[in-house]
Amino acid sequence: MRAEYYDMLDRRENMALIILIGIFLLLLAAHGALAAAGSATFAAPWAPEAEDGTFVAVRGTVDDLRHLTGGHLSVTVGGATVFIPARVSDRLDLKEGLNVSVAGTVQTYLGEKEIVVQFPGDVAVT
Numbered sequence: 170m171r172a173e174y175y176d177m178l179d180r181r182e183n184m185a186l187i188i189l190i191g192i193f194l195l196l197l198a199a200h201g202a203l204a205a206a207g208s209a210t211f212a213a214p215w216a217p218e219a220e221d222g223t224f225v226a227v228r229g230t231v232d233d234l235r236h237l238t239g240g241h242l243s244v245t246v247g248g249a250t251v252f253i254p255a256r257v258s259d260r261l262d263l264k265e266g267l268n269v270s271v272a273g274t275v276q277t278y279l280g281e282k283e284i285v286v287q288f289p290g291d292v293a294v295t
Contacts, residue, residue: 208291209272215249217282219275225284226272227251228295231265246271250283253292260289268295 178186212226219225229247237243240255244263251271253261263269272291273284286292 208288209270209293212272215247215284217249219282221275221277221282223275224272225275226270227284228270229268231263231267231269234263234265244271250281251286252276252278252283253286257286257289257292261292263292269293270295 208224209226212224213219215225215227227247227249229249231244231246233243233245235243240258242251242253242258242261242263244251244253246269249271251273253263270293271284271286273286276283276285
């Protein structure tokens with residue numbers, strides 16, 4: 170029965186199908202590798218003078234954790250203030266004293282720079 174399907178396509182079509190399957194597998198492997206590396210791999214190191222909109226990462230201990238209205242969190246990590254929106258904080262179990270790696274976008278709020286986390290995967294306990 171397998172030969173019947175193989176015979177349905179001519180030689181060029183079979184080759185094109187094999188190439189498409191190969192490209193799909195290559196993209197799948199690349200996606201897996203990038204997901205395993207994490208977004209922090211592509212972030213600049215945190216610095217207080219970072220421009221708004223810059224994707225940065227900071228690593229350190231959770232020194233201060235405050236629950237804000239609406240389920241949001243404000244966390245201090247490695248001297249940086251990190252804002253974690255409720256849609257992300259609901260999926261995290263952070264406590265003071267944990268060592269974490271955080272990636273996010275720099276934003277100025279009330280005149281102070283902070284890192285805003287977009288995805289739960291951008292906060293990793295190390």
